[in-house]
Amino acid sequence: MNDNILNTDREELVARLIDRPESFTDKQLEQILADDECRALYDTAIQVMHSIEPKLETNVEAEWNRFSMLHSRYRRSQRKWWKVAAMLAVVLMSGLAYATIQHMKQETWSEQKATESIVSDDTTTKTTENKQDTMQVQTSIAQPRTFENTSLDLLVGVLAEHYGMRVQVMNDEAGQLRLYYEWNPALSIEQVVDQLNTFEKVNITVNDHTLTIE
Amino acid sequence: MTHFEDIFRKHYGYLLVMANGILHDPEESRDVVSEAFAAVWEQGRELHPNTARQYLAVCVRNSCLKRIARLQLRERVARLYPIELSLFATDIDREDRVQLIEQAIETQLDDYTRTIFKMCYLDKKTHREVAQCLGISIKAVDKRIGKALRILRETLNPKQQ
Missing domain, CATH: 1.10.150 (DNA polymerase; domain 1)
Incomplete structure (x- = not known):
């Protein structure tokens, strides 16, 4: 390679630069592209590429479906419904709180009654109640949940908590991807991950009780 | 909708x-x-x-x-x-330029240079692949592509000459 790379024929030099940039050092690259004539030829190549790039076959229907799935097609029209849903949630939470207080009162009353009668019966009652509590919790968790415009790392965090796993984010950029996803907790983590991995740029692996965003 | x-x-x-x-x-x-x-x-x-x-x-x-x-x-x-x-910056609409470039490729380049140019820029072949395909040296491909770029530049930007 010449000390002064520009001693070479410029047309040939630019053609080689575009085809085999690895054959030049960084300094030579800068030297070539700083030369007006070389730069003009390089820019011409870009103009040509910019113009004659083969037409892409575009399936607009498929692209729209993908887009609307990722960005919740009807979200704006559903905002009012979200407000209603939020109010309902508040009402339900209030009801749940009331029921819990009543339940605790009942439990205290039962304990007192049981203490007055037979101790072993009290234990049986409490065990049964505990089982019922557990069942109630599991039922509430098992409801499908919709994640809207939620970052992947947050979504995976929720999944990890539910399935008792750890989270490892190897790709921060992927972790910041925002998704629309309807999660069915009845599915296994492997099935959920398979669904998530159908999204473009999402690659999650399940290994050794760890969910890894790659 | x-x-x-x-x-x-x-x-x-x-x-x-x-x-x-x-x-x-x-x-x-x-x-x-x-x-x-x-x-x-x-x-x-x-x-x-x-x-x-x-x-x-x-x-x-x-x-x-x-x-x-x-x-x-x-x-x-x-x-x-x-x-x-x-x-x-000002090249949002490309239709006119596409037509100009296609015309220049067809009318300004000789047959052999045009063939090589299309193999590189349309078929996305490397110079080595084109050289092997046509039984010529990589340097010969470099020269033809360089020549094509020069002609296209003169056609696309006549004022800069």
């Missing part, structure tokens, strides 16, 4: 071709175009039918250039990206 969906369906193809013309990467181009629509959607911006295409084209072009700006010089050259990002 909603207003947004109508605009998406109407302009997606054009924007994708435009992005791919800059990035030469269909997948990356799809991401860029989707991001442009997503930004409009998330902001709840209502685009006017008469200006939607122009607005989205500017968003897509800027997004492409931002991606290019993050790359090192060597990577830009390897992907035939512009060094001066202002190159595309």
Whole structure:
């Protein structure tokens, strides 16, 4: 390679630069592209590429479906419904709180009654109640949940908590991807991950009780 | 069909071709175009039918250039990206230029140079592959491509000569 790379024929030099940039050092690259004539030829190549790039076959229907799935097609029209849903949630939470207080009162009353009668019966009652509590919790968790415009790392965090796993984010950029996803907790983590991995740029692996965003 | 969906369906193809013309990467181009629509959607911006295409084209072009700006010089050259990002500043509408370049390739290059040029730029073959295909040296391919670039430059930018 010449000390002064520009001693070479410029047309040939630019053609080689575009085809085999690895054959030049960084300094030579800068030297070539700083030369007006070389730069003009390089820019011409870009103009040509910019113009004659083969037409892409575009399936607009498929692209729209993908887009609307990722960005919740009807979200704006559903905002009012979200407000209603939020109010309902508040009402339900209030009801749940009331029921819990009543339940605790009942439990205290039962304990007192049981203490007055037979101790072993009290234990049986409490065990049964505990089982019922557990069942109630599991039922509430098992409801499908919709994640809207939620970052992947947050979504995976929720999944990890539910399935008792750890989270490892190897790709921060992927972790910041925002998704629309309807999660069915009845599915296994492997099935959920398979669904998530159908999204473009999402690659999650399940290994050794760890969910890894790659 | 909603207003947004109508605009998406109407302009997606054009924007994708435009992005791919800059990035030469269909997948990356799809991401860029989707991001442009997503930004409009998330902001709840209502685009006017008469200006939607122009607005989205500017968003897509800027997004492409931002991606290019993050790359090192060597990577830009390897992907035939512009060094001066202002190159595309006023080149949103490419139809006229496409016609001019196609015409120049067909009328200004001799048959042999045109064949080599098309193998490289349309078929995306490397100079080595073209050389092997035609039974000539890589240097000969370099010379023909260099010559073609010179002729096209003179045709496309006659005032600069």
